[in-house]
Amino acid sequence: MNASPDITERFKRGDKGAVARAISWAENGDPRFATLIADVYSKVGHAWRIGITGPPGAGKSTLVNEIAKALRTRERTVGILAVDPSSPLSGGALLGDRIRMEERTLDKGIYIRSMASRGSHGGLSRTTVDACDAMDAFGFDEIVVETVGVGQAEYDVVSAADTVVVVLCPGAGDGVQAMKAGLLEVADVLAVNKAELPGADRLIMDLEEAVHIRLAGKSTWMTPVVACSAARGDGIEDLIAAVERHREHLKAHDLDGIRREKRLAQVHRVLDERIAEHLWSGGGFGERARALLDSGRSPYDVVAELFSALLAEHRHQKNGAK
Ligand SMILES: Nc1nc2c(ncn2[C@@H]2O[C@H](COP(=O)(O)OP(=O)(O)O)[C@@H](O)[C@H]2O)c(=O)[nH]1
Ligand SMILES: [Mg+2]
Incomplete structure (x- = not known):
C-alpha cells in the first residue's frame, strides 16, 4: 500500500486536511488508514x-x-x-x-x-x-x-x-x-x-x-x-x-495497564471483524452453511462442522507452509 506518503507528510507537517482525510479513511474502512497510523503510531x-x-x-x-x-x-x-x-x-x-x-x-x-x-x-x-x-x-x-x-x-x-x-x-x-x-x-x-x-x-x-x-x-x-x-x-x-x-x-x-487493555480490546474487535469478513466473503462459509442446513442439519451441527473444517484448513495451511 503506497497511497499515503503524501498524506503522511502533510499529517506530520500539521496540515488539518490530512487528519480529516485520515478520519474519513477510518470511517470508510480504507486500508490506507492502517498504513498511515502505523507510520505515526509512536506519537x-x-x-x-x-x-x-x-x-x-x-x-x-x-x-x-x-x-x-x-x-x-x-x-x-x-x-x-x-x-x-x-x-x-x-x-x-x-x-x-x-x-x-x-x-x-x-x-x-x-x-x-x-x-x-x-x-x-x-x-x-x-x-x-x-x-x-x-x-x-x-x-x-x-x-x-x-x-x-x-x-x-x-x-x-x-x-x-x-x-x-x-x-x-x-x-x-x-x-x-x-x-x-x-x-x-x-x-x-x-x-x-x-x-x-x-x-x-x-x-x-x-x-x-x-x-x-x-x-x-x-x-x-x-x-x-x-x-x-x-x-x-x-x-x-x-x-x-x-x-x-x-x-x-x-x-x-495503572494508566499504562488500562490503556494496554483497551488496545487489546481493539485488536480483538478488529481481528474479529477481519475473520468474519474473510469467512463470509472469501471463505465461502455462507454457501457451505446453506448447503448443510438444506441437508436437514441443525444450526449447532452446522457450526460444529464448519468450525472443524476451519481448524482442519488452518492446520493444513500451516503444515503446507513448513
Ligand atoms: N437551561 C439550560 N439549558 C441548557 C444548558 N446547557 C445546554 N442547554 C440547552 O439544552 C439544549 C440541548 O443542548 P445540547 O448541547 O444540544 O444537548 P446534547 O443533546 O446533550 O448535545 C439546548 O437548547 C441548549 O441550549 C444549561 O446549562 N441550562
Ligand atoms: Mg449534542
Whole structure:
C-alpha cells in the first residue's frame, strides 16, 4: 500500500486536511488508514481523551463547546469528535455554530469533526478509537469525544476515552433512569448540567448517594458529582478540575495497564471483524452453511462442522507452509 506518503507528510507537517482525510479513511474502512497510523503510531498516547456522554438534550454539545474554550485559554490544543448514532447530520445546529466559531477565530489549535455511525464501515467503537488515534498522533493535547449515551454507545465511549464524563440534567434524564441505563457505571465524573434549573440540587444529592452506595468501602476513584451550567458558562472550571484529578489519579495508578487493555480490546474487535469478513466473503462459509442446513442439519451441527473444517484448513495451511 503506497497511497499515503503524501498524506503522511502533510499529517506530520500539521496540515488539518490530512487528519480529516485520515478520519474519513477510518470511517470508510480504507486500508490506507492502517498504513498511515502505523507510520505515526509512536506519537499516539500523548493526548488526554475525554469522553462526554449522556442522554440527548442534557447539554453535551454546549458543554463540549465550553470545555474546548476553557482548554484553549490554557493554551491546550483540542480535537473534538462528535459521534451521533441517531442522526447522520451529527451534532446538528450546535456543531454548525462551532464550526462557524472555528472559522471565525481561525484557531489553529482546535479541530472539530462529526462522525455519523450509520453507514460507517465497522463498529462505532472502532471508528471512534481510530479517529481519536488520528487526532492524538496529529498532536492535539486534549481530545473531546461526544457520544449520545444510549444503549451500546456509552460502552463505546469507554473504549475511546481516558476519562468519561456522564452529563445529566434535572427533569427528563432522571438519576434513577441513568442508573438503569448503566450510565453511572461508566462515569469517571458526573456532571449535572442545567444546574440553575429546579431539581438540580435533588439530582446532585441522589447521584452522590448512588455513587456512595456503589463505591463505599472500596479503595478506588470516587466519582465526583459536579454542578455546571453550560449555557451560562458556570462550573466549567470545576468540571475541568475534576477531569484533571481523575487524570492524576490514573497516572498515579495503572494508566499504562488500562490503556494496554483497551488496545487489546481493539485488536480483538478488529481481528474479529477481519475473520468474519474473510469467512463470509472469501471463505465461502455462507454457501457451505446453506448447503448443510438444506441437508436437514441443525444450526449447532452446522457450526460444529464448519468450525472443524476451519481448524482442519488452518492446520493444513500451516503444515503446507513448513
Ligand atoms: N437551561 C439550560 N439549558 C441548557 C444548558 N446547557 C445546554 N442547554 C440547552 O439544552 C439544549 C440541548 O443542548 P445540547 O448541547 O444540544 O444537548 P446534547 O443533546 O446533550 O448535545 C439546548 O437548547 C441548549 O441550549 C444549561 O446549562 N441550562
Ligand atoms: Mg449534542
